[in-house]
Amino acid sequence: MRGSTTARTMLAPVALGVVAIALWQLLVVAFEVKPFLVPSPSGIAGAFTESFSHIVDAAKVTGLNALIGLVVGGLTGILVAIFANALRVLSQMLAPLVAALAVIPIVALAPVFYAMFGAAAHTGRQIIAAIAVFVPMYLNTLNGLRQVEPVHRDLMRSYAATAEQANRLLLLPGAVPYVLNGLKIGSSLAVISALIAEYFGGPANGLGKAITSAAAGSNYTGAWAYVLGAVLLGALFYGVTAGIEAWALRRRGGS
Amino acid sequence: MSATRAAVTIQGVDKVFRTRKGGEVHALSDVSLEVAAGEFVSLIGPSGCGKSTLMRLVADLDPATGGEITVFGKTVEQARKDQDYGIAFQQAGLLPWRTVRANIELPLEIHGVDARARKERSDELLALIGLEDFADHHPDQLSGGMKQRVAIARSMAERPRLLLMDEPFGALDEMTREHMQNELVALCQETGAAVIFVTHSIPEAVFLSDRVVVMSPRPGRITDIIDLSFSSRDEDLREDAAFYKGVTAVRSALHGGADASPGPRGVENR
Numbered sequence: 001m002r003g004s005t006t007a008r009t010m011l012a013p014v015a016l017g018v019v020a021i022a023l024w025q026l027l028v029v030a031f032e033v034k035p036f037l038v039p040s041p042s043g044i045a046g047a048f049t050e051s052f053s054h055i056v057d058a059a060k061v062t063g064l065n066a067l068i069g070l071v072v073g074g075l076t077g078i079l080v081a082i083f084a085n086a087l088r089v090l091s092q093m094l095a096p097l098v099a100a101l102a103v104i105p106i107v108a109l110a111p112v113f114y115a116m117f118g119a120a121a122h123t124g125r126q127i128i129a130a131i132a133v134f135v136p137m138y139l140n141t142l143n144g145l146r147q148v149e150p151v152h153r154d155l156m157r158s159y160a161a162t163a164e165q166a167n168r169l170l171l172l173p174g175a176v177p178y179v180l181n182g183l184k185i186g187s188s189l190a191v192i193s194a195l196i197a198e199y200f201g202g203p204a205n206g207l208g209k210a211i212t213s214a215a216a217g218s219n220y221t222g223a224w225a226y227v228l229g230a231v232l233l234g235a236l237f238y239g240v241t242a243g244i245e246a247w248a249l250r251r252r253g254g255s
Numbered sequence: 256m257s258a259t260r261a262a263v264t265i266q267g268v269d270k271v272f273r274t275r276k277g278g279e280v281h282a283l284s285d286v287s288l289e290v291a292a293g294e295f296v297s298l299i300g301p302s303g304c305g306k307s308t309l310m311r312l313v314a315d316l317d318p319a320t321g322g323e324i325t326v327f328g329k330t331v332e333q334a335r336k337d338q339d340y341g342i343a344f345q346q347a348g349l350l351p352w353r354t355v356r357a358n359i360e361l362p363l364e365i366h367g368v369d370a371r372a373r374k375e376r377s378d379e380l381l382a383l384i385g386l387e388d389f390a391d392h393h394p395d396q397l398s399g400g401m402k403q404r405v406a407i408a409r410s411m412a413e414r415p416r417l418l419l420m421d422e423p424f425g426a427l428d429e430m431t432r433e434h435m436q437n438e439l440v441a442l443c444q445e446t447g448a449a450v451i452f453v454t455h456s457i458p459e460a461v462f463l464s465d466r467v468v469v470m471s472p473r474p475g476r477i478t479d480i481i482d483l484s485f486s487s488r489d490e491d492l493r494e495d496a497a498f499y500k501g502v503t504a505v506r507s508a509l510h511g512g513a514d515a516s517p518g519p520r521g522v523e524n525r
Contacts, residue, residue, distance in 0.1 A: 151348035154316050159365045160336045169365065173352050227443070252352040 017143040026151055049227035055229040062206040062222055063233055065122050065194040069129020077137025082167060085145040097140060106131045110200035124199040132193040133186035144178025145171045180245040187237040195230055207233065262417050262449035263290040263313055268322030270308055281474035282308045288468060288477065290449055292416065297452045297460035297467045299505065304477025306453045313451060314342055314419050326417065338366065340417040341410030345425040347402035349394040356390040359409050380408040383442065400431040411446065412517050418450045436462055440488045461501040462492060469508040477506035
């Protein structure tokens, strides 16, 4: 029952994807579209397999930046949210700053960071990814920490529990679904931010740089192959975090 | 009751809530009550009579506006810090990510009881509430009655001499409710704890209590206290004439002397 439902939910998007790619191939061939406009799927697939090892190496570089950003930004978001929840003044002070971080395109700061840390360092990219991840992690965690049922609050008070105990035993476990949702959102943002930051300079061994240099060298099919690599990297990050979320929610026995 | 010392004394207590618009709600006005050690006292009355508020003041969950409450001779704050009472609410309030056993052990864990002693105690309590087979289940796998049993076991985890219960069976169906009442009677006889039990079911109050405290709203105050001295509390009591007499007494006290209710006797009044 469960298996067939999963199969059915998988089947529909896969079928749509197959149809779309077939249609794309058909249109490119039928109208003889030039590769610099839109290369054919088969052409991209060819370029992808041809430079597969280089794409993997570049994805590792970008992926590591994104991962460091995800971990640092995620932990910072959780930690700051815990303090903001405990201190109402702090959350009020942070509100405009977080709103600003949410609307400012952080990647635009990339050139500034390259100037700060030197063009040979990945630090700027990692910071950008971390800032991008911080926002949804902070907001989701804070929201989760505030979802305490009054009956649980009363219980903790009746037990004369310390703030540390209430956080560890009640607030944080209660916020887990929200934190994991924030992590899932943050994972895509980390990859996007780390990738786009490469467009503005810095070390040239990542996926973002590979896309721009292939396009600059008129290797459009190659550029698309790197884009495909970036899509897969993003999907990997999202898939892993979504998997962690599903696993953790199943393990805690629903709610 | 063989009470040499009072479990709870409440003297001239007032509670005023300030509403957001600057108004005042007089939730309790000059309430005085004494609960002896080992005594079972129910608070009954219509919504807004302050019965839950009174219990929350004893638990030090809210501060009283005036008057004095002592629990085993201490201030309510000290009694709370010393864990002199166990508490259960209408909602079971179990932590959904913890197993039944871990939920029962929660207060013990907070107060630094080591793992072996915790397991020993939760084994005892699981046997007491008949849920040994559900120790490793999560709350979402339990029925409402089972959850409430777990909540009651949790309230007894530290062997308190006072139990505070705010409509713990309020959300249960009548069958489960009577079953739970029987269990509670047995548990109280075993532990000898004093109980303050908030309810708005007349038969429930009569079946469980040594004394039923009748309250009325606006402002919340005690209007009557009805002594019930049943020789034993078991299933037969529910059919006993003395039980019906108690129900009638509480009912007429609730209606201010005259029994104006058109409903059949013994049916809960809410």
